[in-house]
Amino acid sequence: MMIHSNEIKLHKVYFWERSFLAATILLFIWLTGFSWSTIGQSSQTGLKVVLINVNHGDSILLQSSKGENVLIDAGYPDSGTLDYLKQHKINHLNMLVATHGHEDHIGGIPEVLRSIKVDKFIENGQVLDSTYYLELEKALKETGVYRKTVKTGDRIPFGDLTFEVWNPSKARPDVVNNNSIVLFLEVGKVRFLFTGDIEKPIEERLIKSNRNLHMDILKVAHHAGNTSSSSAFLEAIKPSVAVYSASNFFPGFPDEDILDRLRLAGAKVYGTNFNGNITITTDGHTFIVTPEKGEPLIPFN
Ligand SMILES: [Zn+2]
Numbered sequence: 001m002m003i004h005s006n007e008i009k010l011h012k013v014y015f016w017e018r019s020f021l022a023a024t025i026l027l028f029i030w031l032t033g034f035s036w037s038t039i040g041q042s043s044q045t046g047l048k049v050v051l052i053n054v055n056h057g058d059s060i061l062l063q064s065s066k067g068e069n070v071l072i073d074a075g076y077p078d079s080g081t082l083d084y085l086k087q088h089k090i091n092h093l094n095m096l097v098a099t100h101g102h103e104d105h106i107g108g109i110p111e112v113l114r115s116i117k118v119d120k121f122i123e124n125g126q127v128l129d130s131t132y133y134l135e136l137e138k139a140l141k142e143t144g145v146y147r148k149t150v151k152t153g154d155r156i157p158f159g160d161l162t163f164e165v166w167n168p169s170k171a172r173p174d175v176v177n178n179n180s181i182v183l184f185l186e187v188g189k190v191r192f193l194f195t196g197d198i199e200k201p202i203e204e205r206l207i208k209s210n211r212n213l214h215m216d217i218l219k220v221a222h223h224a225g226n227t228s229s230s231s232a233f234l235e236a237i238k239p240s241v242a243v244y245s246a247s248n249f250f251p252g253f254p255d256e257d258i259l260d261r262l263r264l265a266g267a268k269v270y271g272t273n274f275n276g277n278i279t280i281t282t283d284g285h286t287f288i289v290t291p292e293k294g295e296p297l298i299p300f301n
Helices: 005-032 081-087 109-115 131-143 200-208 231-237 256-264
Strands: 047-051 060-064 069-072 095-097 120-123 146-149 155-158 161-167 182-187 190-194 217-219 241-244 268-271 278-282 287-291
Touching (some): 081 109, 095 109, 200 231, 231 256, 241 278, 241 287
Parallel strands (some): 069 095, 095 120, 241 268
Antiparallel strands (some): 047 060, 047 278, 161 182, 182 190, 278 287
């Protein structure tokens, strides 16, 4: 059969268009690690959030679809943060946040600072007397990373996105958990709250602040312990998804009653002790939660 040359050309163009499109989609999925539900519909910056399983402690990696990386806390020393970053070939952090000075949040930061280029270190300004805090100070001095203390009302740029700082208003020397940096981040219509280890007094202050507290995704405060996650706070947040970081070895973290309370508030609940690394991806319109293993606890009706 004879094929006209124009037809051959058209076939070739069609083939290359299709190949290019397929390659682009594959590259996109590979880069983001998930299937976006609205591929190509928006130039909105997307976001991938990973609760890295560091047992008892927090370590949260945020990666924008434009290649910026932020790490919030890094668990205890040698608890898996640096391994995760290396495995995923992350050799640059635009920002590293220490929510507060407890060892299950800052213990792993020195090894990250010494191994990976960090542009900016964000802290709450509270100086502690622990060996973990002194080690952090030493690593910060060694690496000379730029440091910034933040407080309520500050805004921190993250590529095209912006973190709003909702705590601490003023760091008090007599508390540690309640000095945690709380970060609100909105990606398009999808709202995240990262709470560090805040407890009920700060939750009450947030309720009284008249902010819109409704969140799609709540990083549950203080490893789902019962010092936090009051019913009033959860009623205000009404999270679709609640994620916490904890081990099976610290009694009360997570607290079974708090897990029930989250489910009563209508949240699907994922925890690193059950689900391993927990990945949340959003394109600003919708979001997907991908646990490394297992299923979430589902809301009570
Ligand atoms: Zn903690």
